[in-house]
Each structure stands twice: as structure tokens, then as C-alpha cells.
Amino acid sequence: MSVSLAGLDLANPIINGSGTFDAIAAHASFGDALCEVFPFAAYVSKTITLQPRAGNPPPRLFETAAGLINSIGLPNKGLRGYLEHDLPQLERICATARPAGARTAGVPLITNVMGATAMELEQLVAACDQQDAIAAVELNVSCPNVSTGLDIGADPEQLREVVAAVRPATRKPLIVKLTPNTADVPACAIAAQDGGADAVSLINTLRAAALAPARAARSGERWLGGGTGGLSGPAIRTVALAQVAAVAERVAIPVIGIGGVQRASHARDLLDAGASVVAVGTESFRDPATGSRIAAELMCVAETQM
Amino acid sequence: MSVSLAGLDLANPIINGSGTFDAIAAHASFGDALCEVFPFAAYVSKTITLQPRAGNPPPRLFETAAGLINSIGLPNKGLRGYLEHDLPQLERICATARPAGARTAGVPLITNVMGATAMELEQLVAACDQQDAIAAVELNVSCPNVSTGLDIGADPEQLREVVAAVRPATRKPLIVKLTPNTADVPACAIAAQDGGADAVSLINTLRAAALAPARAARSGERWLGGGTGGLSGPAIRTVALAQVAAVAERVAIPVIGIGGVQRASHARDLLDAGASVVAVGTESFRDPATGSRIAAELMCVAETQM
């Protein structure tokens, strides 16, 4: 069940969604056992920005029917902090991580970056390009454009320009993580491909909001510190499937399918819909071993079908 | 708790979502008892098109985590069939329907129409304008534009033009039901307002898809006869709240909030977020009395708070 993703060799088709698994914190909580059966065949970092960010004020979480809204606000140490503090640790963890189905240790590290302008993104990508520890770069294009307020990834033409501007900064595989909050996601995927992306990943969270519950203080006011947030989990699974299928039909580059995956059958659906690789997000919160459980089940089914 | 919606007087703030309650079929199933405590303070018809439509081939339904995908395909008798066969019956039902909180019978009938071009829409609206039985018209702008494939309501400028073209065809209140499958829903709401809409309603269903389950025939292929469908129910509740709040902040006209409402607290949240009226959709499938139950609970709370 090993797969090749834009030049990366993965032992199985299951990776993590950016921002839903902190390998450093998980290693601190679980020790080396984490790496003995690593949940993912590649590790995607949380989103890194040029400057450090503290993230949104709490509350940052709201639980809804079959889903979670998060309003985390991309806290991170900034590019420099990431390269200095996190990267050496991630390099060590990724080198010793043995994913399900692999005989040897080692998973590729994909670094996810976000910037408000093509220039910012270019700087981030160029910096990643210098690092041997980084196998690929993922662009999170859900950052609001300062002039329009819309995600820079929401408009196909703008997205094509951004990707084309960033593309020369690295020869590593470049993945574009599309925003789902737009009218024509396949057009955005095609634009990313035209701009030079090696793969696209989707879906990111759906824009959502919640009010403080009746018995809480400030009942009827916005619950999340960030005002709005992003919906993930089972609630978005069928929206993800529709977008992944529509994109896979239209692009030639590989697609990473994400959204509401809880078990092997959900991953299977995304693969059947045209994804090459599937990422697990929120379900890892319920069980950190979700990724390896799904990978093992997929491999088991694949074997019995031979 | 009576409310005024763009000139319509409603006994309470709860109405139905278009296409989720067939008053004629319900009257046949439940008899006159339906009208004694009518679930809604106004009745919204399902979408009517110029020509009759048979609807999509089955299967038309897929049940998912906290949600339903439908791929009904807007079956309807066409404008002429609607005016000749349905309207007289709806007129009779609406005249005898007594909603929760009302001393007397009678609910306004809102007719929902859809067309692929401004000309088609104009014809539909003009025909509704002639009918005394119709109190208001709702435009469903989720119809794909034949040249772009996107919903005609997905692009603000195009939407403004369509609404402006249709507006002169009637002096009845004109409601525009926005599509949620676009990048900038508030911009679309402003465009509808600029075009002359008296109110906007949202959200319609989110684009979603499903594959045939493992044990079904054609496993791994598209489940729905229409290929894709629209997601409704609790799964979309927080997406609806975010869009309703964002729109209500930006427009001066009243907002009808729709999406995943199951009980009074969900309706309360949409009202708190700025909606004037709330529509119940999928939850009516689980209990046809959902609307009146919610209205009664809202009124009861309102009384105890005086």
C-alpha cells in the first residue's frame, strides 16, 4: 500500500492534517512509543508564519453536532523560532518514526506555511528550501487578503499568481492546501496546478460560528474568542467528499483528501473519489492512534483482496 | 412574538424552508388537524420552475453524521401546473391555517421560484405578482449559470443584476434565498439588497456527495442519482450561524435564518445573531410539528421574561 506523492515515498496513504497533531508535544506525552508505530506515513507541521503568533484568545473550541469548531488562530513561534527550536526536534522524531506497513523508520516532514502576501510566502518557502530536514512544503492559502477580506486562495486567478510567484523558491514538492469556503474549488485547484503546485490538499475547515450557550456567561454573544472559527469532523465529511471528487476529476496532480475521516471506510471513500493520500485531522484528538489504525485496516483489506 | 417581515405580518418568527414541507401532501396525510395548529407562521412553497421537472433519479437521500444529503432535483409541475393545480389548494390551506400564537387563521403564502436566466425569473415573478393568493416571492438563486456552471447567486455582481432585472415585475415582497456555496456571502446579500430585495434568506444546503456503502450494489460509486446533493440538518448549523451573523451585520433588510434548527435554542441563536425570522427544514422530517413546538417554546420564554 505504499504510495508516491509528488516524489515523496509514503509507506501507506495516511498522513495528518496540518495543525491537528503536534509531534513534539505528542512525543513528550507518549515518549518513544509514539515512533514505534507512528500514526502517519508523513508528518505535516502546523502552519508556520513569518512572525510569531500567540493565537486567539480563549475559548478556542466549540463542540457541535458531529463536529468541532476551532478558533485557534495559528499560534506558532514564527519562521525563525520554528527553524531553531522545532525543526531539530521534528527531524529527530521523523527520522525514528516507523509508520504502519514500513519495515524501516523515517517519515517525510512536510512544513505548512502561511503568509498574507506572495512575498511573505516566498520568503517562507525559500527558507524551507534550505532545510534538508524538510521534504516538502504545503501552502495554507486560507489567509485573508488584506484588501478584500477573502481568503487569498478563494479566487482562482489570485491563487495562480501566488503559487507561480512562490514556485521558483523551491525544488521541493509544493502542496497547495485549498480553502473550501469558495464557489469554485475545482477552478482553484486548476489554478494551483497551473501555478506550479505538485499536489493539492483539501478540505480545510468550513467557516462556522457559535454563541455562548444559555447557561454560560454572556449567553447569546459570540462564544469563540476569535469570533468565528472552522468546522471539522464528521459533520464536514460529505462536503469534503464532494470537493475532493470534483477536484480529482479536473486536475492531473495528486490530491490529498481531508475531512471527517474517522475510520478506514471513510478513507476508502476519499481514495475511491480520486485522492492519492488521505489526511486525518480531528479524529486524532479522540484517539492519537487513529492514523495507524486506519492504515493497518486499509492494508489488511488490500491484502485479503489479492 | 409576532413579527413583521418585509411587510408580511407573522404570528411568530418560525416558518418553513422551501422544499421541506409540502402542505398539500401534509393535508392529505393529516387532514384538517394540520391547520388547527399549523407548524409555521408563513408557508413557503417548494421551488417552482417555468417548465415541469420530474426531479433526479433515485436514490435521492443519503443519511450522514448529523445530517441528510438530498438530491431531489426540484421536481415540480412547472409554473402553469402550480398555478392551476397547487395554488388553489394552497390558498385554501393557508387561509385556514392557524399558527402557534395566533388568535385567527391565515398564514401568508410565499412562493419560491427558480430560473436559469433573469428572463425566466422575471416571467415567474410576474406570474406570481398576478396572484392574490401569493403574499411574497422568494428567488432561489442556486441554479447553475449555463456558461460558468456556478450558481447564479454565487457572484455578487451577477446576482445584483438578476435581482434588479426581476424587481420591477412585482410589488410584492421579494426575498432572495442566497447560496452558501460561495466565498463572500455578505457581498451577495448586499448585492441582493442593492438589486432591490426586501429580505434575504440563508442558508441553502451545502454541496456534498456520498459513495454507495460497502455492502450496497455499486459500492464505491456515486450513491445519489444526481451525483452530488445538498447537506442539511444539524451538521450545517454552525455554518449557518456564521453566515447569518455575517450577513445580518452588513445588510439593512431583514434576514431569514435557516440551517440545522432542531429546537428553540437553535432558533434563539439565529435570532440573536441578527435574523428576524427562522425557517425549519430537515427537522420537520423527523416531526412535522417541529415548527409549532419551537414557536410555542420561544413564546413561552418570551412571556416568562416579561
Place this chain on the structure above:
Amino acid sequence: MSLAPPHRRELRVTANEALGAYRVLRVAAPDRAPGESAPEPGQFAMIAAVERWGGGGDERPYLPRAFSIARCREGEWHFLLEDVGPGTKRLCELHEGSALWALGPLGRPFALPAPGGRAVLVGGGVGIAPLAILQDTLAGPAPVLLGFRDAAHAQGAALLQDALVATDDGSVGHDGRVTELLARELDSAEAQAGRQQPVVYACGPPAMLEAVRALCAQTGTPAQLALEAGMACGYGACYGCAVPRVDGRYLRVCVDGPVVDASELAEVVEPGAYGEVPA
């Protein structure tokens, strides 16, 4: 046709007993609403458990499920259940005192034979359910022909009286299809010229119903077929339960059926087996 009140009602389970591979769930019948009469043969209810409906592995069931009212007797409604998915599984687990939501009775019932007319009842699998209440309602005796896949399922035949059974695996009764029994019955009926033409009342899986339909069409025998389709609402609101009609349009199984005259259909199709996906 009995009208339901326009809201779901909470009912209590009085018993849940195994019947071979099936379960018979009995509930205390609701107090009659104004204008409500007893459920008629072929009518159904939309059912959900009050507790634990949803939240399983896939967070289904979310919507209620349709079940034929298999019997209405001594203040109880009976349902015959087969565990085929999350909803039926949950209902099969209920026990005495459990609460369920019920909307109904709903749908177009069987049209009873004209006075003195003859009926032939043909059922397959869990589709025998509406035939039980039909048998209870019919004035005189009528042949009952039931098909099952194996012996465990064939025990379901005890729901009706004097049933002739066929099994796919030949373990009980006739070794073969129930339509073979029906062909024999119609032959003998034809032979007895002078006697009135029978009306066939059938319920079962689509393939069986289609065989019944084709046979009756061939022999010119009128037939009433109780159809199934995935349903979200049961009262005509969602348009989800469409099946194709002979004129190429669709009927709603919940309000135009579940019982339809065989002449309304060109063919009984497998739900999900058709539905061409537009490219």
C-alpha cells in the same frame, strides 16, 4: 384511509420477541386522535427510538425509519423487524417499557377486494408484515404464499395463518421462488373457470415484486404491490422516496403508496440499482 395526527407520538414498547430471524415488536397503540381510525392494511409508521437514536459508530440513525403496521389488535400495534442496519438494529434492542416516536398511520393502504372477491397474498422476507394485518382484515380465507431465504427466516411465516412457504435453499416448504407457488395458484384459479378472477396482494423485495408484477401482467391478474424506498419524512414533504412510474415521472412511495396498483409501474426497480449518474 386513516389519518395520522400532524405530530409524532411517544409510544411504549410492550414486548419484543424473536420470530426466527426476525423480531416482533409490540407497542401500546396511541389514543385515537380526532378523526383517526384504526390503521389499515398496508399503512406504515415512521419510527425512531426516543433514546439512543444516533450516536453510534457512524452517528446514524438520524432520521426515523418506515415500518409497516403488521397488526393492530388488543390495543397494540405490531411491527415485524429485520436487523439490516443501524436503525433496525437499535429498534431490535428495545425492550418492554422502552419509548419510541411514531408518526402515523401513514400512506395509501391496500384496497380490499370487492365483496365476494378473492384475494391471493404473496409475501417475501420481512415484506410479509403488511399481509398479516391484511389477513386479519379480510372477510374470508385467502391463499397465503410466502418466500424466505432459509429456515430461520421461514419461521416468520408464523405471523400469518395457513401460509404456504417457499425457501431459496429448499430447507422448508417448496424449494424455489414464491412466484412459482403464485404461478401454480393462478393456473389453478384459471382452470376453475367461472370463479371470479383473484386480486394479488404482494409485498417483498424489489426482485420478487417485479416477478409478481410480470406474472400478473402476463396473466392479466390485477395486483396491488406494497413498495419500499428510503424515506426521510413519510408524509410527502421531502420527495426523497421517488420510484419511477409507467409514464416516466416519479411517484412518492409514502403518499402515492406504499401500495400501488401494478399498472402504475413499468417495472419494480431495485432502489440504488438504477439512477444513472450524470457525467
Place this chain on the structure above:
Amino acid sequence: MSLAPPHRRELRVTANEALGAYRVLRVAAPDRAPGESAPEPGQFAMIAAVERWGGGGDERPYLPRAFSIARCREGEWHFLLEDVGPGTKRLCELHEGSALWALGPLGRPFALPAPGGRAVLVGGGVGIAPLAILQDTLAGPAPVLLGFRDAAHAQGAALLQDALVATDDGSVGHDGRVTELLARELDSAEAQAGRQQPVVYACGPPAMLEAVRALCAQTGTPAQLALEAGMACGYGACYGCAVPRVDGRYLRVCVDGPVVDASELAEVVEPGAYGEVPA
């Protein structure tokens, strides 16, 4: 600090007993994973029932919930539960033999006092839970001061030995706040000059923790505070459990806590009481 294995484990409930307004849930402790030691005081587990987690009226709970390991003794883990919402309600219903998912032990535990050092334990409401395992672990006796809202809740004090109790309504013990007992204790400690300065170990609602923090800051007493925050994961993955740190940045309660040194905070804030909404 004990490390958890990197997956949730299925545990069996051995008992669920009322303790005044609370419930004490006991589960068979899991077999130790390689490298795993006994849970340390202050550590917690992320818990979900295996059956019926979700699917209620609001289809919550969906994510697991955090609970302090209140005791680890004779092959069992104990949890003290207060029913405040859908997740705790469901857990309070479990009975012997019920299965639950547990990820843990997780988080930074209390740092035990230096040999010969003195500890003062201060708890409020269900926050007394981690103080029980702390008391079990401490070498010598230490004053235990517990605050509750009323008599029914004050029965929870039986979880610890020799506790001094305060109630908001004055029905049991001291009529007032537990911090008044703490002030008295610190006063007398100060009076007994020459004896070593105590370390305060506190867990409870934010307002109580803030009062403890302020009092200890005022008297220069070192304090360790066990915090709470809404959590999605419990192991540092989601960044959802942020609380503001003295330097204006955020710490993650699950991995930087739940036990923090009081000096790390400018203030203990009510979750949801801050969080200005950007216009």
C-alpha cells in the same frame, strides 16, 4: 512524570457510587505499557464512554472529556465526577462492566514538596479530585482545606482524610470561603516562625484558584495550581486549551499543565469570561 501509551485504551468500570452530590467512578487500571509508571498526582485522562457517546439531544458529547485521576489504588483508577453537561451526565450513568475509552495518564503533575517540606492542600468542588491522590502520595500529614457550595457537595470531603470544610451556605463547617481557612492557616504558619514555609497545592473553580493565587502572591507563599480548560485532545495536538500566561502568551493546560506554578500566571481567568471578540 508517567508517560501514556500513544493510543486510547478500553477500560472496564468496576464501581460507580454516589458521594453526596458527586459520583466516584472506579475502573480497572490498564496493564502498564512499556515505560508507563503509576499516574502521578495532578495527572488526568481523556475519557469517553465506548457506548452512547454522542447522539443525545444535541448529539454531544463528541470529543472525550478530561478528568483528574483522583486515586490509583488496588489496581483501580478512581474518578470524581460532577454532572454538569452531556459528557459528565453520560459517565455518571455508567455501571459495573461498562466500557470506557481512556487516554492517559497525561499532563504535568504536582511537584511534590522537598523532603521535610510542608504542604497545604486547598480544593474547591469537584477540584478536590487530584488532592486525594496527592494526599495518598505525600509522606507526612498536611492540612486539607476544602470548600463546597452546600451540604450535599460537602459530602465529597470524604474522599480525603481529616479535611477542614467550608461551605458557601454555612450548612457544614466554616461559613464562608475556603480561602478564609487558607488565610488562617498561612497566618498561623507565619506565626510559627522558624518552621519551613509551606507550599500550597490547589485545585478548584477559577474564582477560587484566583483567590488562592492572589493570597499566596501577597504572602509570598509558593503555590501550585491545577487548572481547567475545555480540551479537545489532552496531549498538545489541538492548541484549544489555552490560558493566558504572565508574559501575555498562552500556555496549553494539557501539556504545560494542568499543574502550573502560580508565578506563571498573572491571573486565573474564567474560561469564556474573557476572549474579547474582535469587532
